Amino acid sequence: MKKEYDYLIVGSGLFGSVFAHEATKAGKKCLILDKRKHTGGNIYCENIEGINVHKYGPHIFHTNDKKIWDYVNQFVNFNHFVYSPLSLSKGKLYNLPFNMNTFYQLWGTKTPAEAKNKIEQQIKEFGSDNPKNLEEQALSLVGKDIYETLIKGYTEKQWGRKATELPAFIIKRLPVRFTFDNNYFNDRYQGIPIGGYNKIIENLLENIEVKLDTDYFENKEYFENIATKIVFTGKIDEYFDYRFGKLEYRSLRFETQILDTENFQGNAGINYNDIEYQHTRIVEHKHFEFGNQKKTVVTKEYPENWTSEKEAYYPINDEKNQAIYLNYKKLSETLNNVIFGGRLAEYKYYDMHQIIASALIKSKKELENG
The missing domain is CATH 3.40.50.720 (NAD(P)-binding Rossmann-like Domain)
Structure with missing residues (x-):
């Protein structure tokens, strides 16, 4: 039938x-x-x-x-x-993804050779041949300064666990560019x-x-x-x-506000690395479509442990x-x-x-x- x-x-x-x-x-x-x-x-x-x-x-x-x-x-x-997020850490703003602008903001390096040398020195000093957790993996990929300034706090908030308790495979690689290019994605x-x-x-x-x-x-x-x-x-x-058995996820909570200003942060997305901020980023939505509205809308994003009553975002x-x-x-x-x-x-x-x-x-x- x-x-x-x-x-x-x-x-x-x-x-x-x-x-x-x-x-x-x-x-x-x-x-x-x-x-x-x-x-x-x-x-x-x-x-x-x-x-x-x-x-x-x-x-x-x-x-x-x-x-x-x-x-x-x-x-x-x-x-x-084109998505070009910023990252706030210890009171300073840094460009993402990691590129020559970021390295200049971190160390004052002006050439790719200087930046590469700095990263290689730190990998040699702090890296590991056989990383056993996310922290060791990150140190082995980008060194101490980038890890502690731009990865550690954000990642621990995102996953709700210490970086030393997270598996290394979460960051098999980290994009590092030796050009002055803030375009987050490489896609055409x-x-x-x-x-x-x-x-x-x-x-x-x-x-x-x-x-x-x-x-x-x-x-x-x-x-x-x-x-x-x-x-x-x-x-x-x-x-x-x-x-x-139940599969596990990370969830997210969003706090959205209408602000009586034309421009709150000047960018679509700013990450908040420091642990004193519970949120991981603030998104200002009008910048995705180059809006010129008199007001603006921003959303703070809070990672959370997942329960069956919450939305499942990240496996x-x-x-x-x-x-x-x-x-x-x-x-x-x-x-x-x-x-x-x-x-x-x-x-x-x-x-x-x-x-x-x-x-x-x-x-x-x-x-x-x-």
Whole structure:
């Protein structure tokens, strides 16, 4: 008996929205569920004082893949925003990522040779041939000054643990540039959608049925029976009722304020390294779209321990959690009628372009075989 929908898609973030769009183009009937009151997942923007506020943390689109860039540009035009964050440490501002401007601010070095020599001396003095934790790894990559000024405090706040208690693999590498270049990303294509990210999602989901404020798990049996296949973008351990245990995440808390000033900090993002600040950064949203509104909106970002009542933002990909995830992954591969995709379903940190690429690959494979 033919079911009402070809695909039931759980989650209206980028993975679910791209999959739904591609399936609909191929003549399939889709229904999207989202437990939030809006579509778009974590890229959702809320308009406040005429400013597109990134409700779940700042998102800057960047990619080297022209196919992905062309794909998103069919839904919305992008501006020419380039992310060049600053970092406040011990009362001084430093440019990120680590580049010649940063090294001049730290040491007064003016040439690449001077900066390289300084870093190499510190690696030789403080580094380790076999780093056993994040602190040892960082010292072995960039030396003491950069680590203590621009990495240690921020990282410990981000993860809620001492750097000596964090695994070394968290920072397998640190980008170091010996040019005066504050562009945070190396990617050729960068920008923010003109008018905000909601426009992408709205255009992806045009003419697709969406049910908001709807929890799939509250009526799982019913939803499973109305569609031929399920595309699941939520937490994979939750899907399997935590039979191998719960996966762990870090969460975030946001404090957003409207300020009666045109320009609060002069930059889209400033990191706060020092431990006396509980927040890790302040984002001023108008700068993503070069806004000239009379007021401004800023958000302080606070990392938090995750609980089931909070949003899961960053998977903790240590050995213990990876072992649990692999059990879920093997189990997921035994299901012929469920497709798992996205950050939570794959327990993997994805950038936006990577999620889109994954959704396009999986939808193509599914639609060619379906």
